Amino acid sequence: MTTLAAAVRRYPLVALTVVVGVVGLALNWTPASAVVPWLLSLYAIAIAVRESVSMVRRLFAREFGLDVLAVTAIIATVLVGEFWASIVIVLMLTGGEALEDFAAGRAQRELKALLSRVPQIAHTFADNGELVDVAVTEVVKGDRLVVRPSEIVPVDAVLVSSSTSVDESSLTGESMPVEKVAGDLLLSGSVNGPEAVTVTAAAPASESQYQRIVQLVSEAAASKPPLVRLADRYAAPFTLVSVGLAAIAWWVSGDPTRFAEVLVVATPCPLLIAAPVAFMAGMSSASTHGVVVKNAGTLEVLARAKTVVFDKTGTLTSGTPEVVAIRPEGGRSEEALLTLVAAAEQYSSHVLAASLVADAQQRGYDLPSVTDAREVATHGVQARVGSELVTVGKPAFVAEQAPGLVRLELSSGEAAVYVAVDDQYAGAIVLRDAVRAEAPRMLHDLRELGIQKTLMVTGDVHQTAQKVADELQLSEVHAECLPQDKVRIVQSITPGPVVMVGDGVNDAPVLAAANVGIAMGAKGSTAASESADIVILVDDLYRVVDAVSVGQRTVFIALQSIWIGIAISVALMLVAMTGVLPAIVGAGLQEVVDLVTILNALRALSLGRRAR
Known part of the structure; x- marks a missing residue:
């Protein structure tokens, strides 16, 4: 009644x-x-x-x-x-x-199913050591929590217990349980396995993965x-x-x-x-497989798309480069060069910077204190380490400080970070960021769906970008681009409509400028996700094909x-x-x-x- x-x-x-x-x-x-x-x-x-x-x-x-x-x-x-x-x-x-x-x-x-699963409470330890329930909005980073069997993980958290298995199907569409060990990140919205585990909150609820997904889904609905x-x-x-x-x-x-x-x-x-x-049915279908379409009109534009533009690092490549060679100049040791570079790169948001810092920390190097650090977008960083001015970044940027710079011959998938100390060339560090395994098949299937042109627009150096473009047989490559250059290039491309696929903070303006912006949101920045029309919640580039096909x-x-x-x-x-x-x-x-x-x-x- x-x-x-x-x-x-x-x-x-x-x-x-x-x-x-x-x-x-x-x-x-x-x-x-x-x-x-x-x-x-x-x-x-x-x-x-x-x-x-x-x-x-x-x-x-x-x-x-x-x-x-x-x-x-x-x-x-x-x-x-x-x-x-x-x-x-x-x-x-x-x-x-x-x-x-x-x-x-x-x-x-399926869209509403995510909203109905928003975690409401978390189990945390009181001052006396007793387990108490609190509203999930009260959890702060660093809080020690308990997640009970078959319970939804309330916030993004680092696993403290030795191991567990979690169901991430509501986030990724993957039906198989995912094994986690101590130190791994558990995403909010995933479901814990058959045993209770202890975790440490890595972010408050408002900044956790599930809340970001819920916001995107709400916009879609x-x-x-x-x-x-x-x-x-x-x-x-x-x-x-x-x-x-x-x-x-x-x-x-x-x-x-x-x-x-x-x-x-x-x-x-x-x-x-x-x-x-x-x-609405098409949007719902896409969401069940990790592709959130924010606006129904996006599908209509996507169905007519003729050109797809890709960023390189983190999009066509895995986005997790590893140091493969350290080549110092001027009598410095490998440890000295990497220590200077990692110290300066702490102040950069670029993915290569994170890899360099992580590599130095893994080797146990102590990073010296830095003053007057500044980042020049898409070019590099400059920082004063002790009495020395350290310049790290692309060859053209570093060569302005050190005219004696010598460019390295790089293999496919490799990138070099060049270094100058004061006005002297100090060497380079080579990193490799492999092309995603699914990228060739993804590009082939996009052409099968009627995409006439595929391009790369990246801030990376031309030599590295061209090798990746050649490996994937892309139509064009535009390298060493500033954010405004990317916007200008995408707005001038024909035939349209134009789809842009990216993941970083620097991609946010061009994602908004394209006819359809697709953000790789699994590991990408919040800014990119907010600027995009479509967000791929799974770290799988092939979902771009799924999105075009659904459209x-x-x-x-x-x-x-x-x-x-x-x-x-x-x-x-x-x-x-x-x-x-x-x-x-x-x-x-x-x-x-x-x-x-x-x-x-x-x-x-x-x-x-x-x-x-």
């Missing part, structure tokens, strides 16, 4: 239409049956007037919608005395919103599908065809009832509902649903022109058309792994 009452409050016109219809049926078998035509006709006209007001407003805004046809059909059936057909059309109009909500709710099932506008593109010609066929039927038969019978089966509910349902198939199914609705409606109109289809029967058949088109649109729910 509670659910029924809520439905009545939410959709009062649907309830009122049903009540009017039931009352009409009851009165039809009583002496008061003469009142029934007046009751039904007046109610239908009242609804038509209500719809006409909003219709006129849209017409003044130069928006010609399909509701014009529905209002015309209501008025026509009332004028020729087909009042029961009028009520069926009114029920279709008033029930359209409820039907769309139901279908869209089915399509958003709130997105209004824009392909309704595409359906409206068919409004004017469909209305003209329908009214024309109805007028011909009236003229040939001489019976005005025939006009109403034709218009009844031309009502446009399928065109208004099927397209947005298909888009193309979703648009195909949306358009297919529109044309199915049009085709069946036109066929029914042609039958109605012969006079063998009473208006009340035609109104009922139109409801069947609604159901067929919506069920077809819901096929987009199963698109997630088509590209695999």
